Amino acid sequence: MREKFFERFSWVSLVLNSFRIIVIILIVVGAFNTLQGGKYTTSQWVSLSVSGLAQGSIYALIALGYTLVYGILLMINFAHGEVFMAGAFTAVFVAEAFKESGFLDSSPLLAVTILILVAAVVSTVVAVILERVAYRPLRGAPRLVPLITAIGASFFLQYTFRGLYGSGFKSYPEVAAVQGTWHIAGNDIPIVQIVVFVAAILLMVALYWLVERTKVGKAMRAVSENKEVAALMGIDIDQIIVMTFAIGGALAGAAGVINGLYRPQGVSFTMGFFPGIKAFTAAVLGGIGNIPGAMLGGLFLGVFESIGPNLILEGLGIPAANQLKDAIAFTMLVLVLIFRPQGILGERLTEKKA
Amino acid sequence: MALLEVNDVHAYYGYIHALKGISLTVEKGEIVTLIGGNGAGKTTTLRTISGLLKPRHGSIIFEGEDIAQYRAHQLVAKGISMVPEGRGIFAKLTVLENLEMGAYLRKDKDGIAKDMKRVFELFPRLAERKNQVAGTMSGGEQQMLAIGRALMSRPRLLLMDEPSMGLAPVLVELIFDTIEEINKAGTTVLLVEQNAHMALQIAHRGYVLQTGEIVLSNTAKELQKDPTVQKAYLGIE
Ligand SMILES: Nc1ncnc2c1ncn2[C@@H]1O[C@H](COP(=O)(O)OP(=O)(O)O)[C@@H](O)[C@H]1O
Ligand SMILES: [Mg+2]
Numbered sequence: 374m375r376e377k378f379f380e381r382f383s384w385v386s387l388v389l390n391s392f393r394i395i396v397i398i399l400i401v402v403g404a405f406n407t408l409q410g411g412k413y414t415t416s417q418w419v420s421l422s423v424s425g426l427a428q429g430s431i432y433a434l435i436a437l438g439y440t441l442v443y444g445i446l447l448m449i450n451f452a453h454g455e456v457f458m459a460g461a462f463t464a465v466f467v468a469e470a471f472k473e474s475g476f477l478d479s480s481p482l483l484a485v486t487i488l489i490l491v492a493a494v495v496s497t498v499v500a501v502i503l504e505r506v507a508y509r510p511l512r513g514a515p516r517l518v519p520l521i522t523a524i525g526a527s528f529f530l531q532y533t534f535r536g537l538y539g540s541g542f543k544s545y546p547e548v549a550a551v552q553g554t555w556h557i558a559g560n561d562i563p564i565v566q567i568v569v570f571v572a573a574i575l576l577m578v579a580l581y582w583l584v585e586r587t588k589v590g591k592a593m594r595a596v597s598e599n600k601e602v603a604a605l606m607g608i609d610i611d612q613i614i615v616m617t618f619a620i621g622g623a624l625a626g627a628a629g630v631i632n633g634l635y636r637p638q639g640v641s642f643t644m645g646f647f648p649g650i651k652a653f654t655a656a657v658l659g660g661i662g663n664i665p666g667a668m669l670g671g672l673f674l675g676v677f678e679s680i681g682p683n684l685i686l687e688g689l690g691i692p693a694a695n696q697l698k699d700a701i702a703f704t705m706l707v708l709v710l711i712f713r714p715q716g717i718l719g720e721r722l723t724e725k726k727a
Numbered sequence: 728m729a730l731l732e733v734n735d736v737h738a739y740y741g742y743i744h745a746l747k748g749i750s751l752t753v754e755k756g757e758i759v760t761l762i763g764g765n766g767a768g769k770t771t772t773l774r775t776i777s778g779l780l781k782p783r784h785g786s787i788i789f790e791g792e793d794i795a796q797y798r799a800h801q802l803v804a805k806g807i808s809m810v811p812e813g814r815g816i817f818a819k820l821t822v823l824e825n826l827e828m829g830a831y832l833r834k835d836k837d838g839i840a841k842d843m844k845r846v847f848e849l850f851p852r853l854a855e856r857k858n859q860v861a862g863t864m865s866g867g868e869q870q871m872l873a874i875g876r877a878l879m880s881r882p883r884l885l886l887m888d889e890p891s892m893g894l895a896p897v898l899v900e901l902i903f904d905t906i907e908e909i910n911k912a913g914t915t916v917l918l919v920e921q922n923a924h925m926a927l928q929i930a931h932r933g934y935v936l937q938t939g940e941i942v943l944s945n946t947a948k949e950l951q952k953d954p955t956v957q958k959a960y961l962g963i964e
Contacts, residue, residue, distance in 0.1 A: 591824050591827060594820060595820060605777060606828045607803030607880060
């Protein structure tokens with residue numbers, strides 16, 4: 374009898390289940406207390422959610438780079454945050470020049486589009502070089518090897534860009550056209566958040582179209598399912614892998630400029646770390662390797678990070694909850710890895726053939 | 728000149744010596760079958776010809792050119808196509824998308840449309856299911872798809888690895904009929920089978936493979952009468 378009991382409820386699952394229940398109780402109690410307290414109005418919640426969506430759409434763009442590469446190579450490109458940095462850091466100089474010449478304010482749409490292109494090109498080049506130099510020689514090596522290389526590459530890129538552009542912090546100039554707010558359904562929404570969200574969504578739609586409808590996209594999906602059979606179709610696997618890194622890089626670069634619109638400060642050689650790891654969290658949350666998953670995961674993380682401190686932590690009586698945003702993201706990563714490593718939309722990782 | 732000429736090919740998986748000097752030829756227009764038990768090296772032979780595995784020694788001459796050093800995706804352009812063991816369909820892609828992948832290297836839209844129509848004539852079941860996700864189809868339908876997909880590159884040599892595996896007898900019959908039909912329409916076929924009985928019925932010639940070596944080769948008619956073949960592969964005592 375006793376042995377049977379232990380077979381069915383192993384200690385590990387007992388501990389995990391208690392943990393899961395405690396987490397759920399904490400979330401429910403915290404949210405209940407906060408809402409009961411009535412400290413925040415509906416429109417405050419709305420504005421927190423909207424800024425969360427804007428931030429989350431940026432995470433989503435970066436997260437797509439992790440997920441695309443994972444989908445094809447079953448590898449986490451931990452230097453992807455630096456790919457993002459490369460574009461964002463380079464474009465800030467162009468942005469400053471645009472600001473000084475008045476181009477940024479006279480034709481903001483064109484100027485920002487050019488900035489996005491510049492950043493996307495730089496990030497794409499960095500991503501493609503990274504693949505060629507750091508990862509391709511290690512294809513077929515045990516999976517830990519490229520992982521360690523990725524971390525090394527990440528430092529290498531940071532210090533390369535520090536060497537190129539210096540170690541000071543820079544800021545994206547203000548774009549006058551996106552300052553101010555729009556009054557929508559009784560709420561004042563900052564225009565910049567709407568612009569950020571729309572721009573990110575447009576890019577995601579473009580990506581989705583590329584993957585679902587174009588020949589290259591179909592080939593990417595074929596390679597992700599079975600490399601050998603894809604080769605038997607005449608698909609050059611290396612070419613598709615390069616393409617995947619390039620697309621992920623372009624999205625990350627674009628995200629760098631969009632991020633600069635939203636959070637102008639803090640552009641430096643280390644700026645890739647937090648967005649990188651948060652986007653990774655978002656990708657895992659949505660189910661790594663799953664494209665809609667990365668988009669949803671990014672949006673969800675952004676919103677959760679934005680309303681979580683006020684909604685849950687405050688209700689639990691935790692002081693200065695707003696400063697715990699980052700902690701929320703990392704707690705979420707840990708929770709997902711423990712309870713649902715395949716993510717929201719992902720299949721079980723163990724089912725996927727290496 | 729033979730369409731395909733494999734000369735003394737050796738292939739390895741790490742230290743495992745899987746092919747120990749295979750030589751065979753396939754003439755234009757033939758169906759040649761390669762029979763042998765489990766682990767004999769049939770799949771390895773096809774993988775080596777199709778470029779998935781590089782031979783360590785020997786030559787593979789296709790249409791007069793040594794192709795041993797080419798990689799798989801390059802050989803598709805040269806006119807070799809393979810139906811892999813276990814079908815290898817793209818489960819998450821639709822039937823139509825799978826067929827499009829078969830025509831990946833082609834640019835002639837009209838020609839592709841024509842060949843797609845021909846595949847749907849060969850396998851009307853695929854036409855009915857063309858927008859279905861391939862992984863949700865039955866084993867037989869998946870095999871039809873794998874064959875149709877391989878035809879979409881307009882191969883001059885079609886390599887088939889156990890197309891009858893795991894199929895009900897009626898379907899096996901259908902698949903073999905189709906292989907004959909494909910061959911009559913002008914495609915040369917190198918067919919690997921454990922179902923030696925069926926394979927020898929449609930093939931012109933055959934080779935018997937045992938632990939990485941060819942132990943017998945003859946016309947299909949003669950092989951059917953061969954006592955060792957009858958005993959080992961046809962279940963006739
Ligand atoms: N991926 C592999 N790694 C190591 N050994 C393999 C691999 N594939 C096949 N082999 C070995 O090579 C030999 C030939 O296998 P295979 O060509 O698959 O035989 P068949 O298709 O005739 O059943 C077998 O001994 C098999 O165990
Ligand atoms: Mg086999």
